[in-house]
Amino acid sequence: MFADYTWTELGSIFAMQGFAGLILFSVFVLMALGLAIIFGQMGVINMAHGEFMILGAYVTYLCSNFVEAYAPSFFGVYFFFAMILAFVAAGSLGALVEWSLIRHLYKRPLDTLLATWGLSLILQQAYRSIFGAREVGVTLPNWLLGSVPLTDIIEIPINGIFVMVLTFFIAIGVYFILFRSRMGMQTRAVVQNRVMAGAVGINTEKVDRHTFALGCGIAGIAGSAFTMIGSTGPTAGQLYIVDTFLIVVFGGAASLLGTIASSFAISQAQSTMEFFLSGSMAKVLTLLTVVGILMLRPQGLFSLKIRR
């Protein structure tokens, strides 16, 4: 399949697809980070994760419309407020869900799967009733439009760069929260040994709620970022949920670095193959490879060596 192209063309194709893959990588990382906290750290299978992301996207959409209509002078920077609002909205919904649903099910992981699937159906239908079944897009401020020409063939869209920078900072932020803050230390303590953590005075129920809310909030930010590169529909979240779970499992459930590495591998593989094969075959091959590797190495790419 490479024979039809010259070397320079191949180089440009790989660079271009590589860049498209980087944008996909950013979306995957943003979605997977929230899930890595909820699934990797807490062991809760949140099938409604995609819907929390879509909530963030709709909040951004509402903000964009609101600012455009009432405060056009702030339009250039509305996105940052929208992101914070998306985090707060998705995080609060997450805390509510944890309180009403998840906390009863910590010992039955397979049942959380069914319950959160039910939640995702309810949320999807709610979005459909409120916002309509059609996909909506946000208006981007001027400074995010256009692209930077790198060579004659390769052009890099600015919103793509913005999403990548955003992803980078959020990933750093999550790292600090989990591994360098008091809250993160408590979270990891509760995950590793709930009874002992309770015995030394950590309020484990509160930690559970905050951790779950944090994961959902990050999904909200992911949705917010997602609006910059694509439109949002009520069922958009479901399209990504399987990929995201595979990414977290493939990376090794408890490892943040693994999550990022596997997002990178999967997004690049998919994006590069998409140019040479059809989109569906690229996806089939990528997913098959991941499932195949997981069958040979069930613990994922990066596994923590903990005695359980």
Added chain:
Amino acid sequence: MTNLKSFMSRQEMLGLLVVAAVLFVVMPLAMDIFRLNLFGKYLTYAFVAIGLVLCWGKGGILSLGQGVFFGLGGYCMAMYLKLEASTPEATAIQSTPGIPDFMDWNQITALPWFWQPFNSLTFTIVAIIAVPALFAFIIGTAMFKRRVGGVYFAIITQAIAAILTILIIGQQGYTGGVNGITDLRTLKGWDIRTDEAKYILYYVNGGLLIAVLLLSQIVLKSKLGRLLVAVRDQEDRVRFSGYDVSNIKIFVFCFAAVLSAIGGAMFTLQVGFMSPSFVGIVPSIEMVIFCAVGGRLSIFGAVYGTLLVNWAKTTFSETFPELWLFGLGALFIAVVLVFPNGLSGLYRSYLAPIVDRFIVPKGRKAEPDKSTPAAPFGADTTAKPAE
């Protein structure tokens, strides 16, 4: 028939008789052929639900990929029927007569090699059983031998369901794409679209369902069935007792896969088409809810659960399409939080004590159901102390 009692308790015998009466007497009398055909379609999902009772309820292995096996069975059947419908005479207007219409639309000029054997009905029937069993065996061996289970197994089977759907939709020329394989007409020259054929197919389907219930009962009452429950509750102890846990799990996963495939094949026969919308993630999870509503521990409950959920789905989505997804979502949550043992749990708590008074001889108490699990599934109120 000396060991009938050890094979089936009176309660279970009653359950089987009631299912048979509902299938063969009540429903054909109460419904016209259109509704009966619709319920026949629902009953094909009951095969999947029974498989899930064995696999998930008794064995603790939650597979979110049962739609894959349902689809494999259905597609095998559909391929045979499609080839029979695509005789050179019937497809004379195509540029290549004698191949299925969708292949012709996709500029394929010869029948692909994997379609060739489906000219034979014998091969098709063998394939309906063997293909899903083999596929389940490969997945099961790869996963269970490495002691992958629980959540990871669920996610990977779900990914497999996603892969197969994308593959079927993407490879239009070979699979019929998103429309699936449609316009199926005859089975060995016998028209499957007439009302008479629909009646016959309904009864064949019901008979198969009863056979499958009996077969599942045999499996559950055998040593294997008891080991299965033991594996779910205390996997390590079974392993330390010298049993190969993975083989037990592989067996039950393959068994559930074959049941699903039979359901899929019957689905194709009764509905007259097969499409990827019965293969993917969403139908696979819905099949789990059929099983959960019926009660994940009861093979009879699975039949009623399937009928109830599907009937509700049809009724609600006809009258209040907006409300149906809310209802289904709430059902998922309720079945997990409020009544984890589903319909059969409700039956056991409220109806069974009354029924037992009539069918259990005086002086003997009913046998408690030993397969009811401990704490995680919620307390079972009917478990009376054994004698």
